[in-house]
Amino acid sequence: MAEPVTIAVDAMGGDFGPDVVLAGAARALAADPDLHLVVVGPSAVVEPFAAGHDRARAQAASEVIEMGEHPAAAVRAKKDSSIVVGCRLVKEGAADGFFSAGSTGACLAAATLVVGRVKGVKRPALGQVLPAYARPCLLIDVGANADCKPEYLVQFAQMGIVYMEAIMGVENPRVGLLNIGAEDTKGDEFAQKAHGLLAASVPQFSGNCEGGNLMAGDFDVVVCDGFTGNVCLKTIEGTAKTLFKYVKDALMSSLPSKLGALLVKGDLARLKGKLSPEAYGGTPLLGVKGAVIVGHGSSSETAVANGIAVAATTVRANVAGVIADTVARTAKTTGAAQAREGEAAASDAR
């Protein structure tokens, strides 16, 4: 028997409406007998679901934050939105985690403002598990912090390591810094500073990761500022989309290919599914209390079920707690090292 866990679910998130989200929620409940859900949304939507499912209860929320709204402004204005109410449930201990396939920016703002940061974490960050060749790779930050300081990347690395160990079962994750050359001295000013800090304080750091290594399976965690990470993530998704279009065109371009296409289409469709962003059950927002997982806007029923399951695993593995310990330990080590340096300097001066 697994530890009982309660996840709040934003019934109103996602491009396909509450029916798809609730179908995913039902599937998550069926797969995990120790999972409890609080479905958040307008009463007319969430109450019938709660009535029909044993381990679910309804939490009314009259407002919805739309995808186009300014995240922080919407979170402040719409106190009774499903995203804000879901986060408040976590804050108040009525739920252990929160899943939404709604606006990433709004989830980020609500998680930071309402749920709150893990003690010692400077900036929560969004991680995205990429379907790199043969093994997954977590890219972090993919958009929570457009403007970063180099020292944030040390914590992104630490949080990424905890997530990949606890949730993806990766042993001794290899950490890379997204950069424009393999050599240690490469990069812009920001990357050069980040490289020095990572080398000094993250034992799992194994050097620079160029754009070309990202999908090759050479690293388990790759850290970068949220601007570069977001451009990179969307470039990967866009490149994959364009390539599949080109492949489709190629398979229609001659008679032999048209015949061959009939034979290969099953395996190609399976490949597309394997590479889709929903395969890994959403994007963890690391560095906030509890467990907050944001699903892709186009999340299907399966993606929602996976995302809720990841939220439950994140709670059970105590990812937030392990992050707090790691961050505190590093701060202590750095503090002790600084103190020793201070003593040495003082004794030199005598």
Place this chain on the structure above:
Amino acid sequence: MAEPVTIAVDAMGGDFGPDVVLAGAARALAADPDLHLVVVGPSAVVEPFAAGHDRARAQAASEVIEMGEHPAAAVRAKKDSSIVVGCRLVKEGAADGFFSAGSTGACLAAATLVVGRVKGVKRPALGQVLPAYARPCLLIDVGANADCKPEYLVQFAQMGIVYMEAIMGVENPRVGLLNIGAEDTKGDEFAQKAHGLLAASVPQFSGNCEGGNLMAGDFDVVVCDGFTGNVCLKTIEGTAKTLFKYVKDALMSSLPSKLGALLVKGDLARLKGKLSPEAYGGTPLLGVKGAVIVGHGSSSETAVANGIAVAATTVRANVAGVIADTVARTAKTTGAAQAREGEAAASDAR
């Protein structure tokens, strides 16, 4: 009859050695009766080629800059390297342009130090034509300037427009700013400033381009700093490589697919060729005098021939001259606008 043009060719550049480069040079000569070449490299390599080809002459260069060397240091130390000698030919007017498939960094350093910048250009930049869906897209800068100021991006846009019009035949190129959201106010500090400058001074500017739009064919020129551009370009190449590996695996994963693979492999191989970086004949270094084109390290004979042809077209279209005019015109307009603002401010103050 086309205008006679002389291109210097680095015989020592490229991963496959001088035989492949020279075979490509021979092909370029055969395709263009008004093309003249100066092949640069050790006498034993370049003299037999010049003896065997009517419109080719040899230029001895005893040194070679290797791929791993520090670009600027190597350019300063190896004055008799094929890259430095090739650039000197352009500087002295013995050649109109230069093509090399050697170290991009060294070509960049030699072009800037030896050939020199176009008057008014703040930072030369590397452009890369991407095989975006249905139409090519120039990403600029892909690595010449890791640290950029927002105002550089205005010139990157202007240079990119000239190249896409003159070389790729694109009418009224649509210019995008690589950014992390479609709305005008999105992005980090750098992107927000660049957005304002582009909107004010580049009429062809049509807004932000997210990573997902890059390969979709939504823009003809996309500008960014050289760090983001390099990460992005290599991410696209790496994603394509990984996807083709996944497709290959999928086509081997069942008996029907294995049979189908025999029928589709011809068209898939053609697609791979169409998407390869060499399809567009190398990376132009825009903003330096003459025409400097850098080929991919793994350039084949065809890629070298294409690269030399692009260098010739760049000379004939007077890309450097048009860039000089555009930059001067903008500086004048901006200057006039600033003067007007100054007068207005002065009259306000009265």
